[in-house]
Amino acid sequence: MSKATVATKRLPAVEGVWVFVGADMFFFAVLFFSFMSDRVKQTDVFQASATGLSADIGGINTLILLASSWFVVQAVHAAKQDRGAEIAKWLLAAFACGIAFWVSKVIEYGDKLGAGITPVTNDFYMYYYTLTGLHLLHVTGGCVMLVYLWLRARGGAYNSQRMAVLEGGGIYWHMVDLLWIVLFPLLYLMR
Amino acid sequence: MQARANDYGTWKLMAWTGPIFFIGFFFMWGLLASNFPPMAASTSAEGMWQHYKDLQFEIMLGMSVCIVLGSCYMTFGIAVSRVMRRIEGPEGMLSNMEMMGATITYAPILVACGIWLTGALQVDVLPPVAIQTMYYLGWMIIDIAYMVTSWQIIAVSLVFLRDKREKKLVPSWVCWWGFVTVASFFPVSLIPFFKEGPFAFHGMFNFWIAFPTWYIWIVSLSFFIIKAVNRIEIEDGAKAAKEVPVSGSGYAAAR
Numbered sequence: 001m002s003k004a005t006v007a008t009k010r011l012p013a014v015e016g017v018w019v020f021v022g023a024d025m026f027f028f029a030v031l032f033f034s035f036m037s038d039r040v041k042q043t044d045v046f047q048a049s050a051t052g053l054s055a056d057i058g059g060i061n062t063l064i065l066l067a068s069s070w071f072v073v074q075a076v077h078a079a080k081q082d083r084g085a086e087i088a089k090w091l092l093a094a095f096a097c098g099i100a101f102w103v104s105k106v107i108e109y110g111d112k113l114g115a116g117i118t119p120v121t122n123d124f125y126m127y128y129y130t131l132t133g134l135h136l137l138h139v140t141g142g143c144v145m146l147v148y149l150w151l152r153a154r155g156g157a158y159n160s161q162r163m164a165v166l167e168g169g170g171i172y173w174h175m176v177d178l179l180w181i182v183l184f185p186l187l188y189l190m191r
Numbered sequence: 192m193q194a195r196a197n198d199y200g201t202w203k204l205m206a207w208t209g210p211i212f213f214i215g216f217f218f219m220w221g222l223l224a225s226n227f228p229p230m231a232a233s234t235s236a237e238g239m240w241q242h243y244k245d246l247q248f249e250i251m252l253g254m255s256v257c258i259v260l261g262s263c264y265m266t267f268g269i270a271v272s273r274v275m276r277r278i279e280g281p282e283g284m285l286s287n288m289e290m291m292g293a294t295i296t297y298a299p300i301l302v303a304c305g306i307w308l309t310g311a312l313q314v315d316v317l318p319p320v321a322i323q324t325m326y327y328l329g330w331m332i333i334d335i336a337y338m339v340t341s342w343q344i345i346a347v348s349l350v351f352l353r354d355k356r357e358k359k360l361v362p363s364w365v366c367w368w369g370f371v372t373v374a375s376f377f378p379v380s381l382i383p384f385f386k387e388g389p390f391a392f393h394g395m396f397n398f399w400i401a402f403p404t405w406y407i408w409i410v411s412l413s414f415f416i417i418k419a420v421n422r423i424e425i426e427d428g429a430k431a432a433k434e435v436p437v438s439g440s441g442y443a444a445a446r
Contacts, residue, residue, distance in 0.1 A: 016352070016367030023371040027400055034389045034396070119384060130381060130390055137377060 013168035021175045024138075028179055031134075035127045035186060042123060049124035050191045052117065054108070058188035061104050062180060068097030069177040072170045075149075079158040079166055087166070088153040091146055094173065098143040105136050128187055135183060138176045145169050199424045205270035206420050209413030212263035213406065219260065224253030224307070229393045230326065232386040239326050240319035247311050254308035261300040267413065268293020268343065274360060274419045275350045285346040292343025296336070303333035330392045331383065337376040337401075344369040344408065360419040365411045368404075375404040 011018070039046045075090035112118075112125075119129040149169045152158065158166045221227030230242055243250060268290050275286035310317070310325040317325075348369035351361035379397050381390040389396040 014363065016363045019364050019367040020370050020374075023368070023404075024374055027375060027396070030400060031389060031396060038388070123388065126385065126388060126390075130378065134378060 013164050013171050017168040017171050021171060025175060025179070028131075028134075028182070031127075031131060032182060032186060035131070038123050038127070039190075045122050046124045047191050049122060049128075050187065050189075052112075053128070053188050055188045057104060057108055058184050061101055062184050064097050064101045064104065065177045065180050068094040068101075069174055071097065072146075072173050075153070076163065076166060076170050079163045080160050082160050084153075084156055084159060087158055088150050091150040091153055095143055095146040095150060098139055098146060101139055102136070102143070105132065131183055131187065135176070135179055138179065142173050142176050145172065199420065202270055202273060202420050203417070205266045206413070206417045208263035208270070209267035209409065209416060212260055212267060213409050213413065215260040215263070216257060217406075219253040219256040220304070224250045224257075229330075229398060231393045232327070232330075232382075232391040234323075236319035236323040240314065240317075240322045243311050243314045243322050243326075247314055250311035251308060254304040254311065257304045258301055258308070261297050261304065264300065265294045265297045267416075268296075270420065271347060271412070271416055274416055274423070275347065277423060278354050278360070279350050283350070285350045289343050289346040289350075292339055292341075292346065295339045296343060299332045299336035299339075303329040306332070334379050334382055334392055334397070337379050340405075341373045341376055344373050347412065360422065361412065361415040365408070365415060368408050368411065372404045372408045375401045 071090045071094035075087050075094065078084075078086035078090060109129075117125055119126045146169070149158075149166060152165070217227070225242075225246055230239060234242070271293065272286045272290035275289055276283055279285055306325050306329040310322050310329075314322060347361075348366035351359060352363060352366045354360055375396075378390055379392075379401055382392040382397055385391045385394065388394055392398060
């Protein structure tokens, strides 16, 4: 193989983003482990409570986040191919998904709280509110980040030579998506 | 304006108050006063009273020392702020935010340790529920004041990430770990709502994750700040040596 055909391996974004993502996912892993540990002790309570959650809403949320991740991938691809005008559009689409997720969670929380189900109802709902709440905090942070990236993209900040920040944002947003993909079956589907 | 040569000693001394803080706190607050691990939030009032009765001297000594040692967080914060100004300039807002954050972080430490100290001091004349209330109060104050420290950590991380040196004064991973630390703090807001489980103040997340995460940050930052002050002193020395004209050359050049 000639030297010209050897692709240079490159770590997307900067190392620090991976440190952050790794540590953050470790935190969630600890919480998932804690959830499973308590589920083993109170299987009946957890199973009965899980039936109170709408798998349909959880599924819609999953689709929203998967779509948003796809939009971010498209934004990064656009930057790689120097299609500058497209980057901002894809980021805006991803941001709209983030808002849609927010609206969905507000409706879901409102429904549960309206039915008198709070974090102190039982241990399942304690985990439900805290895990989804922490995840929603990540979504909120991600939305702020997407707006920042969108504003910068409109100013032509990203292209094939300058995309570390965009990639870093994308990695974070994928992590938010991935966490939800674990949360969804853990809370909504395990009955 | 650069520091005068005789300022470096003070600067280094203040940088070293970081290790004094975290080592002292680990032994006096954590081990001697038995906060590592802490008493469970679900412990009965009688159980808490007995804990304070059994460890009265240890808690009194530990908390008395911690009230004094806590001030080292402030002095360390000043040393950090001074290093940060080398990157963002003398008018930098983030270095001011760091210094304010470090200083105000001392306030909840001081108040919480004072409450626990008073609980131990008065254990013989207070009913169990009063001891329990004081124990909770200390935890609520020391834990939920995390946002002040978070602003400090965010300021530190942002500035050192912007360091343009080839070899940064504080490595990027410490800055990113700072963001991780801030992220780990947010669930601490849940401690009033849980007496059991990962989100109680003694719980798996809010104690065993949030505290060690911050501890790794402060230990790492202290190490690199001490090194940074030494590096800055050497850099300044080299710069000053370049600027001093060779004796007589100025006159010779003028002629």
